[in-house]
Amino acid sequence: MKRKYFGTNGIRGVVGELITPDFVSRISSAIASYMLNKGTMVIGSDSRLSSPSLKEIVISSFLAQGIEVIDLGIVPTPLVQFAVPYLHADMGIVVTASHNPPEFNGLKVIDSDGIEIDIVKQKGIEETFEAETYQVGKTETNKSITKMNLISEYINQIIGFVNVDLIQKKKLTAVVDGGNAVGSLVTPYLLRDLGIRVVSVNCQLDGKFPGRGVEPDPRKLRVMGYTANQVKADFSVGHDG
Template sequence: MAKFFGTNGIRGVFDEDFTLDFIHDMTLAIGTYFEKGPILIGYDGRNSSPIICKVVTSTLNSIGIDCNVAGIVPTPCLEFAVKKLGYSGGIMITASHNPPQYNGIKPAASDGVEISREDELVIEDIYIKKNWIKNSTNWGTTKKEERAIDVYLNGIASQVNSKLIESKHFKVVLDLGNGAQAVSAPDFCKLINCETFLVNENIDGAFPGRGSEPTPQNLSELSKTVIQNNADLGIAFDGDGDRSIFCDNKGNILTGDKSALLLTKHILTNNPNSLVVTCLNSGSNIEVLAEQFGSKVIRTKVGSVEVSRKMVPTDALIGFEENGGFMFGKHNQVRDGCMTLALMLDLLAASSNPLSDEISNLPPSFTTKDKVSCSPENVPKLISSLKDEFPNSDTSDGIKINIDSRNWVMIRPSGTEPIVRVYAEAQSQEKLDDLMSEYLQKVKTIISR
């Protein structure tokens, strides 16, 4: 088990468990793992990001590794630029959707995809043994990288029917969440001739608008702005811009599962007999949909690293998580909020229907999730107790209790916060409400024992 890497990179509260000393030593380990430069560095809009960037670059330089700084960019922009511009690797400084006091680092390999779980353990081993490259007389240098955003946006535009989208003059509401997509998503919309309305557009590390994670509960401003401006769709990004939650033309917020089904149907229509990768906690309709197009679904543990790193060797076309993380293999096998927006606009451009009609044509699905505060030391007791009660459950990632193929509950510890997440799917809204109520209470009872 990794000690420092969580579900997605290394994160902690800045200057408490995520200190400058820790960042320095962990960067030595990451630099030793990469062996050579140049390394591309990017960061989100958190207040601590610029100072962490200085520590990261100077540490890499101290062991002879050159690096270039892209500045504030979305995580998928950094990852795509690493691949496209020929870097040996990348380091993204971000805590994604975590609260403002957190920050983190996320390494990307030379293929533009997050490093594998095995490589995370290699880095941790170097860190623990302090087995890093010793001081060199050949110091590295740090320069600026000015091309990352243009390369990223042009790469996205090349994957969709940009001319057709341009001809539609779509109205799009962007809830940028005071996050990193503010430097790219509005420019992408200009590139493809969309009229845009911006919500929470100023980059601010305190995330004052609605917090860094878009959830159905905090997107009322997005919904209202879509209705007021008669927009074709709205989209909300998380803090580092790799996840996106959609709002249809009637102001309804879509779950990540629902938008993923819609996009998968659109992509598989033109690419049948493909492969889709998703996590254990995604809804069951994806198998039904894939089968209609002669396609297969592979399930992984929860986490974008698991999905991305399964997509690479299998050459999967699509990957997704239920939290709004969607991956289009032809572009890059990582979550990408702006690429996902482009695909949704591509879908609308090819259709004569508004987004709400496209959604109504999907098979009905009822999924939800919630969270319960839980200290890490209480997690084994919780999972063990549930395993005793439901011995036939899947315990490959937390515990997934299958009542039948359409009704299930999954409980797993977060890899980024002291909470457990509870996911559920049911055949009706009423059944879903009952399931969640029952299992949230069950989890709280076990934890409090």
């Protein structure tokens, strides 16, 4: 029976068990081989302690397949989804495990339209991986990495969808619990740009997620709720990892 690697939100597992350097190198090579013969991919990662090294493995695997790489750094998943069509790239990858505990990590594969790949492409990647019909270690010295920061562009696009004047007139207050994760890099700034007073909780990046853990369930958002009551907030936002 063929093993299934993709779950409901990409490939995820415990680092050192499923998610090893060798596995990430081989699955990245399979993704590159199945998805692209040439072109450009966009990559970003969350703030987990394992993400930088895993991202470098993914980048190396794509460069070895002759694919240009645009590195967005540490960013939320939706920003990578925005960046792929915005930059006219062919696909994207996010190194992330979302709401899973810190010892987890994984890969989320984004298609050219900014949406996660469908089940047909997931199966195609799995079959390519299992059949080992991909190359590892091929050298393409003319391919390069471009580093970009698109946070401002992402925020500006979101702002373009709403009535800023109406929001500003309401003089709102919001509490944002970033969960020590990458949502902290966007949400407080987006809301402030909309004229909203923001009170931040757990908005310092920390790959161990010490503030309240990565899962934004009601039990773990009590500090956010207490703070919202104290400052008489109009609404609150709690992010996962």
